Amino acid sequence: MAKRQDKRAEVIDLLAVHFLDTGLSDTGLRRLAEVAGTSDRMLLYYFENKEELVAAVLTQIASSLGASLTEMFGHRPLPPSTLLEALWAAAKSEAFKPHLRLWLDLAANANRGDPLLISISQQISAGWIEWMAHLLAVPDADKKATAALILAAVDGQLVLFPGEIARGESAILQLIRLLKQQVGHVDIGDRQHHDPAYS
Amino acid sequence: MAKRQDKRAEVIDLLAVHFLDTGLSDTGLRRLAEVAGTSDRMLLYYFENKEELVAAVLTQIASSLGASLTEMFGHRPLPPSTLLEALWAAAKSEAFKPHLRLWLDLAANANRGDPLLISISQQISAGWIEWMAHLLAVPDADKKATAALILAAVDGQLVLFPGEIARGESAILQLIRLLKQQVGHVDIGDRQHHDPAYS
DNA sequence: TAAATGTTGTAGCGATTGCTACAACCTTAT
DNA sequence: ATAAGGTTGTAGCAATCGCTACAACATTTA
Incomplete structure (x- = not known):
């Protein structure tokens, strides 16, 4: 088990944290692999290429933003x-x-x-x-x-x-x-x- | 003629234009040399290293900014x-x-x-x-x-x-x-x- | 069991990076 | 003329980049 899709989601979570910590520099595949606890080879197995990897991580950050904002500020006008x-x-x-x-x-x-x-x-x-x-x-x-x-x-x-x-x-x-x-x-x-x- | 300092100033002028055109990416030494009409070897003769090069160009852009702003807007409050x-x-x-x-x-x-x-x-x-x-x-x-x-x-x-x-x-x-x-x-x-x- | 398919490691390619060793040239000073 | 020093070209190093070929292993399917 630990199929491709599961691993993919886990990697995205780990890298989202890393992106928030360090920004968009420090995004070499080997470095990202280290952060995600895997190898560059595997990153390119989970993702089509680096571009898709970055897009997936950023998209997840974007979509989780709304939730954290609402949690922080509530709904009252x-x-x-x-x-x-x-x-x-x-x-x-x-x-x-x-x-x-x-x-x-x-x-x-x-x-x-x-x-x-x-x-x-x-x-x-x-x-x-x-x-x-x-x-x-x-x-x-x-x-x-x-x-x-x-x-x-x-x-x-x-x-x-x-x-x-x-x-x-x-x-x-x-x-x-x-x-x-x-x-x-x-x-x-x-x-x-x-x-x-x-x- | 065309001593080191002269060439240095000329290079800074050319690269200032390039930086304004393309931002801070596309700043490989070989590319900058091409833009400045010289070689990467010479850039590192005119400047200590790439860092000093970039700093010199940005500083010049910064110092020329005031002049162009005043020219554009005048002095009247x-x-x-x-x-x-x-x-x-x-x-x-x-x-x-x-x-x-x-x-x-x-x-x-x-x-x-x-x-x-x-x-x-x-x-x-x-x-x-x-x-x-x-x-x-x-x-x-x-x-x-x-x-x-x-x-x-x-x-x-x-x-x-x-x-x-x-x-x-x-x-x-x-x-x-x-x-x-x-x-x-x-x-x-x-x-x-x-x-x-x-x- | 055999074949097919999914997952992972090793190794390395070709390109690019900033930078340097070295020698050749050219101008200047003696 | 000769030496000294400023200027420039050639070549290449070591590191990193994204990415891939290939084989080995694991799991599922027939």
């Missing part, structure tokens, strides 16, 4: 400033950093044009935005734009201050202030004035 | 929403994309821990922030935070939507709206209420 505060606290935590770092790594590689990485990266981004949009207590018409803005602000700190994201604190606080000052339609509660131009 | 509008228009343009892409590439590599790349990346980020802070018509106390926020929002679109940054339009428009709604201290003019806690 939050005002954008509160959500950003919580997200920022998470981004600064050690537990969360690997995900953001891997995401940045992936985006940078995707920017080089690789269609496979572009697709996976977009899938992850869409997952984040979708998750946050559902959680935001703002009019439907603003949900996606606000979600993308909040995510971009946090990711942007990763680009601006590599390795020490905490230095982006003042910029995030500034955005929190702006979101709190938001005038007009952001009455407290769930009453949404349902702009029919959006879902 | 602008309200943050106007500046973001202009920056976003630039970010979407083909002429500007290489810089952003290279910056993202650099940040991703820096995030892997390489101290040299971290240093260069921080230098570039600081240059952007400094430049924008001087250009912003906001109280001194808010200058750097606002600049970092605007930059992060734009860079973040690069991470969220690799290869098609224009899809971040709605998030940027959202931030423009927020900046326009900014209440309180943003009286027109340069009168600053000089919070002593900040430079």
Whole structure:
């Protein structure tokens, strides 16, 4: 026993951890085999080639992301400033950093044009935005734009201050202030004035 | 003639263009030599090693960035929403994309821990922030935070939507709206209420 | 039991990596 | 002219890369 498919799934799990730990460098087949407790020869038995291996691992990380986010933040709708505060606290935590770092790594590689990485990266981004949009207590018409803005602000700190994201604190606080000052339609509660131009 | 130092500078210029075109991949010595019109052997004569080569090229790109930014935007102070509008228009343009892409590439590599790349990346980020802070018509106390926020929002679109940054339009428009709604201290003019806690 | 199929180890190919040994050239200084 | 030193080409090393040929073993099927 320990058939091909079983082993494949086990390898994916182990490598997902490794990818989150070390990013997309350090991905030589022999090194990955060592991490997965097997041989490079076997990796290419379980997977068509390295590309499919990487895609499988990243896809699994992407699909498990939604679950961990929901577990972390629940389902209750939050005002954008509160959500950003919580997200920022998470981004600064050690537990969360690997995900953001891997995401940045992936985006940078995707920017080089690789269609496979572009697709996976977009899938992850869409997952984040979708998750946050559902959680935001703002009019439907603003949900996606606000979600993308909040995510971009946090990711942007990763680009601006590599390795020490905490230095982006003042910029995030500034955005929190702006979101709190938001005038007009952001009455407290769930009453949404349902702009029919959006879902 | 054509001494070592002259050739070195010429090589740096040629490779700066190449780096902006193709990012930090495609940096094999033989490939770089081809681009620079020389041989790998000579590259290692002009430079100590590949690391020093890359650092020299990136540093030159970083130091030339300020000049081109000032040339593009002038010196007149602008309200943050106007500046973001202009920056976003630039970010979407083909002429500007290489810089952003290279910056993202650099940040991703820096995030892997390489101290040299971290240093260069921080230098570039600081240059952007400094430049924008001087250009912003906001109280001194808010200058750097606002600049970092605007930059992060734009860079973040690069991470969220690799290869098609224009899809971040709605998030940027959202931030423009927020900046326009900014209440309180943003009286027109340069009168600053000089919070002593900040430079 | 025999044949077919699934799983794994050994060994290595051809290409690429950063880098170097060595010798030849060319210019300059004596 | 001769020596010294700066400049450049040829060739190749050792390591790593993704990947494969081939045979051995195990398990299932006939």
